[in-house]
Structures are given as C-alpha cells and as structure tokens.
Amino acid sequence: MEANRVYNFNPGPATLPLSVLKEAQAEFLNFGDSGMSILEISHRAKPYAAVHAQAKADIKELMGLGDDYEVLFCQGGASQQFAMIPLNFASKDHPGSYVLSGSFASKAYKEAELLGVGEIAASSKDRDFKHIPIQEELKINPNAAYVHLCYNNTIYGTEYHYIPETNGVPLFADMSSDMLSRPLDFKKFDFIYAGVQKNLGPAGVVLVVAKKELLAKSPKTLPTMFRYSTFLEKDSLYNTPPAFCIYMVGKVAAWIKAEGGLEEMAKRNKKKAAVVYDAIDNSDGFYKGHADKDSRSFMNVTFRLPSEELEAKFVKEALAQGLSGVKGHRSVGGMRASIYNAMPYEGAEKLAQFMDNFRKENA
C-alpha cells in the first residue's frame, strides 16, 4: 500500500488498480508519443482507434464471446439504458419482463412501465430484497421481448448464483456492479450492460455487450442516439465517444487479463468476500448481514450493527484506520463494504480485523 492511499470501500465510483492509475498518470501528457494527452487526441486518430479496438477485443476475450456479439460504448449510465432497452426492444404485445431484486432492478422496470411496455416476472421486495428470486419464482412470459435481471444488487448486497432459464426469451442483465468479476457462461445472455464506475473504470461510459442481430433491430423511428443500431453500425463512433473513460476501461481489462483473467478475479473476490462474511458470521450476532446467505454478493457486503450510534462510530473509526466508504445506502442502513476486483485482499483482511476489534470493544 502506498503512503496516503486508503482502502476505498465505496460502491462506485470505486477503487481502481493502482498500477493502472500509475500507468495513466505516467503517460498523461504524451499518449503513445503523439505529443498530446489522451484527453486531447482525436477520436478519429489512429492511436485512439487502437485503444478503442483493443478494449473491445479484450472485453470479448475475457467473456469468451465470438463474432456474434458486439461491444458498444454508450453514455448516460445504466439509468439511460433502463429507458433505451424498452424503447428499442419492447412493445405492448411483447413487453419487457423484469425480475425485481433490488433498487436498480426496480428502476429499470419503472422506465419500461412508464412507456407502457413493462411487466414483473418476479420480485423479492416483500422480503426487503434479501434474496435473489430463484428459478421457480420466475413467471416467464413466452411473449416477452426479454427477461431483465439486475445481476448484482449493490445496495442490498445480493448477487445471482445461477443463470435463469428463460425458455428462449432473450435474457438481459444489468451487470454494473459485477461485470468481469467472475467467469460466467456469457453466451446464455443476449444483452449485458454495465456502467463501468464500479469494477472497470471511471464514471462516464456504459458497456453494452450484446448479440449483433439484436442490436441491429432498433426502430428507425427512434432518435439516432437512442438506437443501438447507431452504435453498432458506427462502432460507437457516430459522435465523439467518452474517449478517456474507454481508454481507462481498456487498461483495466488488460490488467484483468494480465492478472489471470476472470478465473483469477473470482478466486480473489471469493477470498475477500469470505474473510468479511466470516467476520459477520463469527460475531455472535453483533453484525447482522442483510442478504440471505445463498444470495450473498461477492462484490458488496451489507450488514448492520446493534444500533445506529454504533454504526456511526464504526464508520468514523474505520475511516481513522484508512478504511473509507463503508457506510451503507440509506435505504438499507448500516454498512456496505464494496470489494470489487481492484480491492486488494489486504484491504478486506484489514476490514475484517477492524470488525473483530470493534466488536470486542463495543459488544
């Protein structure tokens, strides 16, 4: 750990690999001997084109996807995707079908509902989003345009540990908070998207990884920038893309590859999650996890303390020890430790030790 650097447990924007940040810093004034910063270089210039293409190729390689899939770089966050998806694919006859497993899953549904093309396939709201709906809970409408999941629920700290069977209905997933954190059979998904500011880069770009034949289907009546077909046809260069964000995502994807790919990320993420969940499970009930054990996220660990006073004290004392951003979302309360790919094991271990000590001092 560098002097002055904290362990950043924020849910997003979130910690990035230090080696990647240092690399970007070193070449910040002169990218690839172009005589200009990556911030200044034309998105039509060859050095940028190479960055753009390599980022796409590395993401597809990490996901094990072939030429039938395309990587798009969009803007407006996952929140804009919540609207673009039903606009592009759903209709009254073929609605989008949503699994409500948390806050962002519900927001995605609301945008489809506003357009009159949304329905609910399942919901865990009645249990305060403590679990991921299981296969048997899903009402799959064979006429649905798609089934939409939020694969990891940042606020509630839950994550899918299975890929739903949709009987041929296209499967869509918001993976904003667990994209590229573990190997999955990504071919089972038709459309995956992720705001990159949690696991993959700075806020400002959304990855869409989807089947080309699907992306080509956008209605021509939609505004140009709201059609996925525009991004597909123009290689996400219809207008100036958020080039610096894409450049950083490319560097993070290259880092994941160099570190050993998604298998290695999953191994590390499980180990980090285990040490923090153990601190909860071995606390004699001092820490209470929000998520059901079988729905626990590897990315966001959510838990409460016996009182709000202790929670405030916990946040303050953690920060004093260089453990930053552990306060939970107001809708759940308590604590949330986000331990994305770039969080070192030492950070999770230090948090777990702090949790043990804090419990002994305050139980």
Place this chain on the structure above:
Amino acid sequence: MEANRVYNFNPGPATLPLSVLKEAQAEFLNFGDSGMSILEISHRAKPYAAVHAQAKADIKELMGLGDDYEVLFCQGGASQQFAMIPLNFASKDHPGSYVLSGSFASKAYKEAELLGVGEIAASSKDRDFKHIPIQEELKINPNAAYVHLCYNNTIYGTEYHYIPETNGVPLFADMSSDMLSRPLDFKKFDFIYAGVQKNLGPAGVVLVVAKKELLAKSPKTLPTMFRYSTFLEKDSLYNTPPAFCIYMVGKVAAWIKAEGGLEEMAKRNKKKAAVVYDAIDNSDGFYKGHADKDSRSFMNVTFRLPSEELEAKFVKEALAQGLSGVKGHRSVGGMRASIYNAMPYEGAEKLAQFMDNFRKENA
C-alpha cells in the same frame, strides 16, 4: 512549448491548457488528500461535491448569469441533445425552428423532423454553408417552441457575429465549438449547450446552461434520463455523473478565470485567427478560405489549396513541423485549423509562417 508536445489543431477532442493537464497529472493518485484518485472518489463525497459546485459557479460567473439560470452536466454529446431538446420542448403546435448553418445544425434539425416537430427558419445550404444567415433571412414563427442555432460551425468554419432577434421566441444555441471563447450577452439566450471536448475539457460531458423555468417544464411522460427536469431537480446527480470530465471542465473554467476571463480569451482568439486568416488573404489566391469573410469563425479556420495533391503534401509537411490535425473535414475538403482557447498564439503564428513558406515553395 514542452519537448515532444505538438501544436494540436484538431477540431475536437482538442488541445487543452498544458498547466491544467499538469495539475491533473500531479494530483492523479491522491485527489485533495482523499487518499484516492479523482477517478475513484464517490460522487456523493464532499471533495467531489465541491468540484461539482465550483465548476457550475465558475461557468455561470464567466457567462455573467444569475440565479434564473442553471448549469447541467449531461451525457451523450451534443448529438443526444439534438433529440432531447425537441422531446422536452417542441410539439406539432409549437415546433422547434432551426437555422441550418452547417452540418451539426442540420443534424439537430433532422432529429426534430424525425419526431415530426421541426421546421426550418433559414438555411445557407444552397451556398455550401459559406455564411451565417443574417437576421433578414430568418423566418421567425411566433408559435415556435424555440429558434435553434449552431453558433459556431466547426466543419465550415463559420460563426455568428450577432445574436438573432426572435421577438420573444426562446433562443437556443449549440455552442459546442465556441463555448466560453468570447463574451456574449448570454442573457439573450434561453438555452445554451456545448459538448465540452472542443474548448473546455475531455469528451464525455455536455454543458447545458439554461433558464430554470424552462428546464422545469419537461413532460413527465418522458423517460427519467431524457427529462431536463431530472437534471435540474437532482443537480445533475440523479445517477453517477461523468465526474472526471466535470472535474477537468472545472479546472479549465478556473484557468479561463485566472487568465482574465472571456474578454482575454476573445482578445487572444482574435489575434490567433487574424494571423492565420492573414496568411490566407495575403496568399494571392493560393489559399482559398471557405467561409465568407463576415461569417468567419475565430475557432476553426477552413481553407483549400490549389489541388488535392498539394493539400496532402501540406498535411504531411505540417505534421513534420509539429503542426498536427490540420486536415479538414471530408465534406469540405482542404484544411481546417482549430484554434480554441487553449491553442497558444505561438501555435497559430507557427502555422501562419508554415503557410507562407509552403506557398512560396509550391505556388
């Protein structure tokens, strides 16, 4: 000039102030002693909130605007604004009325037309967009929702040198390529927007500076992220904003203030433009400017050479002398020298000298 640094005449992304780049580089790993990079910091954290608020305040101060205006940080480039503007404000009864002065002005109109709510107030297309339509050419529809201008036409190298009188119809302007380049009576505009990647920062954020009462009017039937009211009510923090881009825009706005504000920018930009236009005007017809003299842009100087062979040679030899990005847009051909705020006078002067020398060698 730093060793290795070129003069970057690209139209956008474009050159940025070197001092601003150095400042960002120096604090890249530890922003404001937070122990994290500006790329990693939560958009809900105090250090970021201060950046966000200061950027807005500086932009409004530079523009001389008061509390009746708000600064929004949107995404998707000006191209997304082309759709959002008619969606939010126009209708069949109250169409958007467009002045077609170039490529982006026409693209903006096309999005309104696609939605069935666009009309043309004037066009200089029949003259190959060589001039900015004058007041007498404008057919102002008193029922229009707005009159839309593109204030500087990057591709054609033309710029407004007057503010049209619209007789009470709200005045909208895309200032992507001349935002904060000179003082204007900005209060005469109701809605100004600008992709920042030309004059103000890295690609990835669009400034909207508009009257609050207008921004509040978005139809509730629109998707959340397509309503200006969402950005107004949530201070552009409904979802994670492109924080790094906003941080850079803030730094550039602070730089403009420190250098002497818009008056000083205008003085420098006029001086730079004069030296390049003089090289055209004193070339005995070797260089032919595209724009009519009274419509010439201070930001983008467009000109042709006697043959395409000479044009290719010009680009190559300019680059060899550290003058990068002078090739024009394919729709006009020839050369385009973009001399935004951050281009030093020395760059413009070196280009003019090169132009003189090239002419003498090749006339």
